[in-house]
Structure formats: structure tokens, C-alpha cells
Amino acid sequence: MPPLERRDRGHRLCPAPLSLRLVAPARRATPQPMADPLLSFTDRGIYCAAGDFYIDPWRPVDRALITHGHADHARPGHRRYLATEAAAPVIRHRLGEIDIDTIPYGEVRDVGGVRVSFHPAGHVPGSAQIRVEKAGEVWVVSGDYKTEPDGLCEPFEPVRCHAFISECTFGLPVFQWRPQVEIAAQIDDWWRANRAAGRISLLGAYSLGKAQRVLATLDPEAGPILTHGAVENVNEVLRAQGYPLPPTIRVTPDTKGRDHPGALVVAPPSALGSTWMRRFGTVSTAFASGWMQMRGVRRRRAADRGFVMSDHADWDGLNAAIADTGAERIFVTHGYTAIFRRWLAEQGYDAGIVETAWEGESLDQTDEAEA
Amino acid sequence: MKRFAALFSALDQTTKTNAKVAALAEYFREAPEPDRLWTIALLSGRRPKRTVTSTLLRTWAAERAGIPLWLFEEAYPIVGDLAETIALILPDPSRQSDRSLADWIGVVRGLGKAEEAERKAAVLDAWDQLDRTERFVFNKLITGGFRMGVSQKLMTRALSQATGIDEPDLAHRLMGDWSPESTSFRALILEHDPAADLSKPYPFYLAYQLDDPPESLGAPADWAAERKWDGIRGQLVLRGGAHHLWSRGEELMTDRFPEFARLIDFVPPGTVIDGEVLAFQNDRPMAFAALQKRIGRKTVPKKLLTEAPVLLMAYDLLEWEGQDIRALPFAERRAILDDLIAPLPTEAPLRASPLLQFDTWEDLAAERAKSREMDAEGVMLKRRDSPYRDGRRKGDWWKWKVDPLVIDAVLIYAQQGHGRRANLFTDFTFAVRDGDALVPFTKAYSGLTDEEFRRITAWVRRNTTERFGPVRSVTPQHVFEIAFEGIQESPRHKSGVALRFPRMSRWRHDKPVEEANTLDDLKDMLAAYGGATP
Ligand SMILES: [Zn+2]
Ligand SMILES: [Zn+2]
Numbered sequence: 001m002p003p004l005e006r007r008d009r010g011h012r013l014c015p016a017p018l019s020l021r022l023v024a025p026a027r028r029a030t031p032q033p034m035a036d037p038l039l040s041f042t043d044r045g046i047y048c049a050a051g052d053f054y055i056d057p058w059r060p061v062d063r064a065l066i067t068h069g070h071a072d073h074a075r076p077g078h079r080r081y082l083a084t085e086a087a088a089p090v091i092r093h094r095l096g097e098i099d100i101d102t103i104p105y106g107e108v109r110d111v112g113g114v115r116v117s118f119h120p121a122g123h124v125p126g127s128a129q130i131r132v133e134k135a136g137e138v139w140v141v142s143g144d145y146k147t148e149p150d151g152l153c154e155p156f157e158p159v160r161c162h163a164f165i166s167e168c169t170f171g172l173p174v175f176q177w178r179p180q181v182e183i184a185a186q187i188d189d190w191w192r193a194n195r196a197a198g199r200i201s202l203l204g205a206y207s208l209g210k211a212q213r214v215l216a217t218l219d220p221e222a223g224p225i226l227t228h229g230a231v232e233n234v235n236e237v238l239r240a241q242g243y244p245l246p247p248t249i250r251v252t253p254d255t256k257g258r259d260h261p262g263a264l265v266v267a268p269p270s271a272l273g274s275t276w277m278r279r280f281g282t283v284s285t286a287f288a289s290g291w292m293q294m295r296g297v298r299r300r301r302a303a304d305r306g307f308v309m310s311d312h313a314d315w316d317g318l319n320a321a322i323a324d325t326g327a328e329r330i331f332v333t334h335g336y337t338a339i340f341r342r343w344l345a346e347q348g349y350d351a352g353i354v355e356t357a358w359e360g361e362s363l364d365q366t367d368e369a370e371a
Numbered sequence: 372m373k374r375f376a377a378l379f380s381a382l383d384q385t386t387k388t389n390a391k392v393a394a395l396a397e398y399f400r401e402a403p404e405p406d407r408l409w410t411i412a413l414l415s416g417r418r419p420k421r422t423v424t425s426t427l428l429r430t431w432a433a434e435r436a437g438i439p440l441w442l443f444e445e446a447y448p449i450v451g452d453l454a455e456t457i458a459l460i461l462p463d464p465s466r467q468s469d470r471s472l473a474d475w476i477g478v479v480r481g482l483g484k485a486e487e488a489e490r491k492a493a494v495l496d497a498w499d500q501l502d503r504t505e506r507f508v509f510n511k512l513i514t515g516g517f518r519m520g521v522s523q524k525l526m527t528r529a530l531s532q533a534t535g536i537d538e539p540d541l542a543h544r545l546m547g548d549w550s551p552e553s554t555s556f557r558a559l560i561l562e563h564d565p566a567a568d569l570s571k572p573y574p575f576y577l578a579y580q581l582d583d584p585p586e587s588l589g590a591p592a593d594w595a596a597e598r599k600w601d602g603i604r605g606q607l608v609l610r611g612g613a614h615h616l617w618s619r620g621e622e623l624m625t626d627r628f629p630e631f632a633r634l635i636d637f638v639p640p641g642t643v644i645d646g647e648v649l650a651f652q653n654d655r656p657m658a659f660a661a662l663q664k665r666i667g668r669k670t671v672p673k674k675l676l677t678e679a680p681v682l683l684m685a686y687d688l689l690e691w692e693g694q695d696i697r698a699l700p701f702a703e704r705r706a707i708l709d710d711l712i713a714p715l716p717t718e719a720p721l722r723a724s725p726l727l728q729f730d731t732w733e734d735l736a737a738e739r740a741k742s743r744e745m746d747a748e749g750v751m752l753k754r755r756d757s758p759y760r761d762g763r764r765k766g767d768w769w770k771w772k773v774d775p776l777v778i779d780a781v782l783i784y785a786q787q788g789h790g791r792r793a794n795l796f797t798d799f800t801f802a803v804r805d806g807d808a809l810v811p812f813t814k815a816y817s818g819l820t821d822e823e824f825r826r827i828t829a830w831v832r833r834n835t836t837e838r839f840g841p842v843r844s845v846t847p848q849h850v851f852e853i854a855f856e857g858i859q860e861s862p863r864h865k866s867g868v869a870l871r872f873p874r875m876s877r878w879r880h881d882k883p884v885e886e887a888n889t890l891d892d893l894k895d896m897l898a899a900y901g902g903a904t905p
Contacts, residue, residue, distance in 0.1 A: 172445070172446045172449060173436060173438050173442060173443075173446060173460050174446050174449075174450055174456060174459040174460050175459075176459070293459065294449075294450055294451075294455070295383070295452065295455055296450070296451050296452070298383075299383075299520075300821070302386055303386075304384060304385050304386060304387075305384055336445075336449070339442065339445045339446075342441075342442075343439075343442055346439065
């Protein structure tokens with residue numbers, strides 16, 4: 001039985017401003033005088049009117065708070081950026097000359113009269129949830145997150161709030177991840193078997209986050225590790241920040257597979273099946289992604305192996321994270337939003353959907369090149 | 372089950388044929404014999420009878436997972452496979468077990484006789500002691516439709532490596548009406564006695580499409596040609612006073628086509644004929660729809676027998692006077708076949724598919740051009756001195772199909788696929804123009820590359836104008852060339868036509884919507900190629 005007091009004392013959702021693309025929650029409170037919500041959803045992204053700033057906006061704005069460096073969150077063209085100290089180097093690396101201000105995790109800063117702080121999201125090194133507070137009302141924007149510590153990035157920290165805007169990329173009960181050690185062992189076994197057969201192993205993983213996570217979990221004694229330039233560029237940035245990564249060899253136009261027998265090559269997914277991989281001769285190919293949970297997707301990608309390793313929360317992770325915030329109002333974004341919203345509403349939350357211009361790490365985009 | 376689940380994973384985890392064959396061969400050497408036999412059965416489409424409905428399975432799984440049924444129903448089409456959805460959604464098992472494959476199949480078959488409460492208890496108990504892959508396999512045993520990414524041909528090759536028996540010989544042993552309950556690995560594979568099974572068919576020989584010009588085949592004199600009829604390929608086995616009709620998919624179709632019982636009176640026992648089952652009237656094949664009515668029914672009402680009578684258009688003779696004559700040259704087999712059929716009365720439901728006369732490849736091209744008016748799909752080319760082989764092989768037989776009909780149509784609705792294509796838009800509805808209106812006339816699911824499906828998916832997301840459940844209507848902007856094999860009148864469709872085998876043959880980036888074909892164009896095609904509906 002959903003607890004009734006939730007909607008009785010809950011913050012109400014006001015009718016959206018004209019530009020909003022907000023899907024109203026299923027159950028509304030009884031009419032009351034309206035107050036502007038602390039965060040609203042506009043065609044540029046999540047907006048805080050009180051502080052006049054945006055969070056992960058997708059169109060150019062004056063002031064942008066950025067959760068992390070992935071391309072669907074950190075866009076070029078804003079006048080001023082604010083991100084964690086840990087995320088800023090990669091954002092700079094990807095966006096070039098930008099005006100970026102940094103903040104340590106947990107520190108509170110006043111932005112236009114609104115109290116703002118960044119908290120670890122456990123998604124990729126430097127990634128954050130953004131907490132926004134004014135007059136005692138607290139909202140948290142999750143960005144992308146995962147709840148299982150991966151040993152490399154700052155582990156996810158639950159933040160109490162009244163309203164929580166949560167991603168739900170894997171918001172279906174069929175997505176239940178196995179512990180990282182199990183997946184790491186599977187990857188090691190695959191690599192070892194390929195070495196024994198005299199083959200090079202080629203693993204497709206996002207160049208920011210997944211690639212480094214894989215590197216950090218593998219047995220460093222097992223053999224040489226080669227990296228695609230896109231991966232190695234990020235490695236260099238993160239190593240300079242002090243993230244512990246094993247030694248790797250950058251693949252250059254002169255690299256030949258036969259000089260590195262039994263090596264593991266980590267490359268962005270788009271490099272698999274491209275002419276770039278020809279230099280390695282006969283290889284065994286694999287992808288590391290949460291989508292590999294589905295047999296149909298594994299088969300479509302036509303790689304030899306699919307390792308179910310995601311930097312997003314699984315079904316249980318999403319539900320636990322949401323419960324831990326103590327929030328009564330939940331907005332879901334990025335993923336199976338309609339289904340997940342209905343589920344949350346049945347659990348007694350006042351739940352809505354935030355539509356975005358981006359589909360996040362959606363299934364069809366995993367197939368596309370990564371910038 | 373662990374060994375079988377490991378085999379399943381090994382097959383699933385590689386795209387390389389040799390690795391698949393090696394994994395299977397190893398299994399065929401080491402697994403217990405009953406498990407080997409069941410594996411052969413599963414890989415050749417012989418599965419245990421369904422004993423639990425999918426509705427019950429869904430309900431039990433949702434309950435066990437602690438989620439509402441609607442949530443299960445939402446997840447299922449995204450995963451695209453019921454057995455897999457259940458395997459993924461359940462909590463971890465509380466204990467381990469390792470019973471054999473045959474043992475678990477025994478459990479599945481036993482469910483048929485049990486009360487519902489008992490069945491539920493048995494299924495939940497199984498789920499609670501199997502890991503994800505084993506559960507998936509177990510669920511597949513219940514729901515059927517088990518595909519392991521291994522063709523019967525590869526399975527036969529692996530079995531041949533494991534047993535040392537020739538592939539063609541094995542292929543023949545594996546044909547016919549057997550099940551793991553009626554035989555053993557030893558009896559079926561190792562100590563095979565062909566005489567023991569009077570119904571046993573031979574493996575079908577299948578042709579590849581001829582993509583090169585026919586000149587690439589050499590001298591026309593070395594080749595025989597006949598029409599490629601548009602019916603159901605069948606093999607008629609007449610032995611010991613009984614007859615059996617097999618489909619290419621090794622399905623017994625005898626009862627669906629009682630007409631052939633009469634052939635026992637005309638054709639001596641010890642005869643096996645390869646041919647095409649056609650609905651046939653007034654000396655010509657009827658539209659495929661007539662035959663379709665017959666396919667759907669296990670038993671045939673009298674009325675349908677007169678409305679859509681069938682015959683076997685014979686292509687080849689595989690057994691004669693009880694002897695396997697597949698090794699003889701085609702020309703000789705065909706001569707015996709003609710001698711066998713020539714004296715038959717015209718009302719016998721058996722004819723020899725006429726051989727086409729041609730001296731040059733141009734002559735044959737002209738015959739091929741007449742295919743549609745002859746109600747055929749094209750022509751078949753057979754090397755005169757070739758044996759009757761098994762499976763799909765290049766070299767001696769070629770099908771040279773007539774070019775498909777094409778029409779340029781506008782994409783108006785899109786729907787997501789499932790399974791391998793989950794989250795891609797792959798199911799499309801197309802329209803032709805009628806004045807300012809767009810009239811939907813066909814759906815198509817195939818023909819684009821994965822890359823094109825990704826591009827159209829991204830476009831559909833940005834250009835959805837309305838949603839009706841899973842279906843999105845999109846801005847009419849893209850024109851596709853739709854290729855199809857035939858066209859028929861159909862009162863059930865708004866456009867009044869139904870297409871046969873429609874697919875997207877080309878994305879016409881070069882064509883604006885205003886240049887797509889019209890309803891009148893479609894009606895002209897119907898008039899030209901429609902044929903009469905029965
Ligand atoms: Zn991200
Ligand atoms: Zn994202």
C-alpha cells in the first residue's frame with residue numbers, strides 16, 4: 001500500500017512553463033496556491049530559475065553546471081561551466097578552451113542565491129550528482145550513476161532530498177548486474193584463452209569510464225595492454241590526476257599485431273569492425289556494456305563475447321538509490337522512462353518524466369561512434 | 372544440464388563456424404548418450420510437447436520476482452524472448468543441482484499430466500536450482516522454439532566428426548519420423564537400419580540463387596531447365612503400400628493432402644519423388660492463396676478439396692524399385708521419372724515438371740521472362756550429369772528467379788522490433804499516394820542494413836508525430852523501394868491489395884514524396900500480375 005502522507009505533505013508540481021516538456025505525474029495533489037518549482041524542465045535542459053543556471057543543458061546557455069564529461073551531458077558552447085575538480089580535466093580535454101570553474105565534492109557554493117553542491121555519482125571518474133537547495137527545499141539531479149563501487153571512481157553517495165531527478169537507462173527488472181569481480185574474472189578468462197590460442201583480444205568499451213574501469217580491474221600481470229588513441233588520451237588525463245591505471249601502449253599507425261602476441265586491445269565500440277582493427281590480424285572481439293545482458297543485442301553486435309558491465313545502476317540499484325534519497329517526488333529521465341515512472345508511482349512516489357533531447361546511452365547509440 | 376548449458380554458451384559466444392562445430396563435436400563425444408540424442412532432436416526441431424502455457428509461466432515468474440504482471444509484460448517485448456525474460460527477471464537460485472538434460476526433459480514432459488498447483492511447484496523448484504543460462508535452457512524446453520545458432524548441416528558435421536560416419540549418410544539417418552522416446556542414440560545413429568523406417572525421406576537438395584549471368588555456367592547443352600514453381604516443396608515416399616509426404620522442413624504433410632493416397636494405385640512401391648505441391652486447376656497452378664488455405668489445416672473438408680485440389684509437380688526421382696538412385700546423373704533419373712509418369716491417367720495428382728527447350732542462354736532468358744505469366748517464380752537450372760546431393764550446395768543446381776516487382780512507397784508508420792532488433796525501428800508501414808492522401812498498402816520488416824536501420828531509427832525518434840501504443844506515425848518524408856514477388860486482390864486491406872514477400876529493397880534518398888507511386892500504379896500492377904483469387 002503506498003503511503004498516503006507522501007502526497008499530502010509533498011511538494012506539488014506546478015503547471016510547466018510554456019517551453020516545458022514535462023510529463024505530469026500520475027497523481028496530483030489537491031489544488032493549492034502555486035509556487036515556482038526550484039528546478040524546471042525547458043527545451044535547453046534542467047533549469048534553476050532562482051539561481052539562473054542550467055544543469056547538463058544541451059543548448060548553449062550562460063551558466064551550466066555539468067555532472068560529468070560524457071558528450072550527452074557536457075556540451076560545447078556555454079559561456080561559463082561549473083564541474084567537480086575531478087571532472088574538469090576531462091571536460092577541458094573534450095571541449096577545448098572553455099571558461100570552467102571547479103568545486104570539490106561536498107563543498108557548498110552560492111550560485112545566484114541558491115546553495116549548490118556536487119556529490120559522487122560513481123558513474124565515471126569525477127562524475128557527480130548535483131544538489132540544489134533554496135529555502136529548505138532540496139532537489140538532486142543524479143546525472144548518470146551506479147551504486148556498486150568499481151575501485152576507480154569516487155563511490156556513489158546517497159543524498160537526502162525532497163525531489164530527485166534520476167536517470168533510468170536500465171530501469172527494467174531484467175537488468176540485474178553480477179558483482180564486478182565476477183565480470184572481471186570472465187574478461188580475464190577470455191583474455192587468457194585467447195592468449196593460449198595465440199590470438200589478440202579486442203575489447204570495445206567507452207573511451208571515458210568503461211575503458212579505464214576495465215583496465216583497473218584486470219590482472220596487470222596477464223600481458224601487454226594496448227589502447228586506441230581515444231582511450232589513451234583519456235588515460236593520460238586521468239593518470240595526471242592520480243587515478244591508478246596500469247601501464248598501456250598507445251596504438252599508432254605503425255603498431256603491428258604480431259609485435260604484441262596475446263595482447264589485450266581496448267578500443268571504443270565503434271573501432272570494432274572498422275579498418276582500424278585490421279592491423280591485429282585474427283582477433284577475438286568483445287564488448288563490455290550493460291546492453292550485453294540481452295542475448296538479442298549480443299547477437300546483433302556479432303562480437304565473440306559480450307560482458308555485462310555497466311556504469312549505470314541496475315534495477316535494484318536504481319530502486320535502492322531512489323529510496324535512499326528519502327524523496328517523495330521523483331522525475332525519471334534517460335531510459336525506459338514511461339515504464340519506470342509507472343512502477344515508481346505504484347510504489348507510492350509522486351513520479352514524473354523529464355524528456356530530453358538525448359537518449360543517453362541508449363541501445364542504438366551504443367552502436368555509434370564516440371566523440 | 373550444466374554440460375548442455377555450457378555447450379549452449381559456447382555456441383552462443385562465437386560467430387565462428389569451426390568453433391561451433393568443435394564445441395558440438397566435443398559434446399557428442401562426451402555427453403551421456405540420452406543427452407546426445409536429445410541434443411540432436413532439439414537441433415533438428417524435435418522438441419518435447421508444450422506442457423505449460425506462456426500465460427502461466429509469465430504469471431509465476433512475475434510472482435516469484437516480486438513484480439506486477441504489467442511490468443513483466445513491458446519487459447518481455449524489449450528482451451524479445453519469453454524464456455530469456457524469465458531467466459533474467461528471477462532472483463538468484465537458492466541451491467545448486469546437476470541433473471542431466473534428459474532428466475530435465477523428463478521433468479518438462481511430466482508436467483503435462485500434473486495438476487496446475489503441482490506444475491507450478493515443479494517449475495518454481497526448477498528455477499530455484501538452475502543458474503541463468505540453465506534456466507534459459509529449461510524455459511526454452513518448455514516454450515519451444517529453441518534456436519542455438521547451429522544449422523542442421525553444422526550439427527551433422529559435428530556428429531560426423533564425433534562418430535566417424537559420413538555426413539550425407541548421417542543426414543539420411545537423421546531424417547524422418549523419429550523421436551528420442553521412440554529410439555536411442557545407438558539405434559538411430561550407430562546401428563542404423565534404413566529398412567526399419569518405411570517413411571524415411573532423403574535430405575532435400577537445395578539450390579542457390581544464380582547471381583552471375585548464366586553464361587558463367589558454361590555450355591547450355593550441359594544443363595536442363597524447368598520452371599521454379601511457387602508451391603510447397605515436397606517429397607513423396609511410397610513404400611510398402613503406404614505413402615508419406617514430407618515438407619522441406621521435415622514436417623509430415625500426408626494428412627493435409629489426402630489426394631496423394633490414390634497414387635498408391637498408380638506408382639509401384641519403392642518410389643520416392645521430389646517435387647512441388649501445387650494447387651492446380653484448369654491445367655494451371657492456382658494463386659498461392661489457394662494453397663495457403665490447404666496448408667493451414669490438419670484435416671481437409673470436402674469442399675476445399677474441390678475448391679483447391681493439389682497435385683505434385685515432380686522434379687526428380689530419388690528412389691526407384693526400392694533402390695536409392697541419387698548417385699545416378701540427373702538426366703537418367705529424369706528419364707526414369709518421365710517413363711513412370713507418362714502412362715498415368717490425367718486425373719492422377721502427379722505430373723512431371725516440363726523441361727524447357729533451349730539452345731542458347733538467350734532462349735532460356737526468354738523463357739524466364741515468361742515466368743510470371745506461367746505462375747512460376749523463375750527457372751531452375753540442373754546440370755545434366757549431376758547426382759542428387761543433400762542440403763544447399765553450389766555448383767549443380769541453381770535457381771534463376773525472375774526479378775521482383777517494385778514500387779516506390781512512402782514510410783508512414785514505424786514500430787520497434789524485438790530480440791536481435793530490440794530498440795531499433797524495424798517494422799514499417801508504407802503508403803502509396805492517392806491525390807493528396809496517403810493510402811497504406813503494405814508492411815515490410817527486412818531489406819535494410821543494420822546501419823540503415825540505425826539511421827532510420829534515429830530519424831523516427833526525432834520525427835514522430837503521434838503514438839498509438841507501440842506504433843508511431845512519422846512525418847511522410849522518406850521514400851523506399853518495396854520489392855515483392857506477387858500481388859493479389861485483398862478485401863481485408865484498405866488499398867485492396869496484398870503483396871507477397873514485401874521487403875525494402877532500396878532507400879530512395881533521391882526521391883521526394885511527390886514522386887512516390889500512386890494507388891493507380893498499384894492497381895495497374897494488380898491488373899497485370901494479380902491472377903485470380905479462388
Ligand atoms: Zn554518462
Ligand atoms: Zn548520460
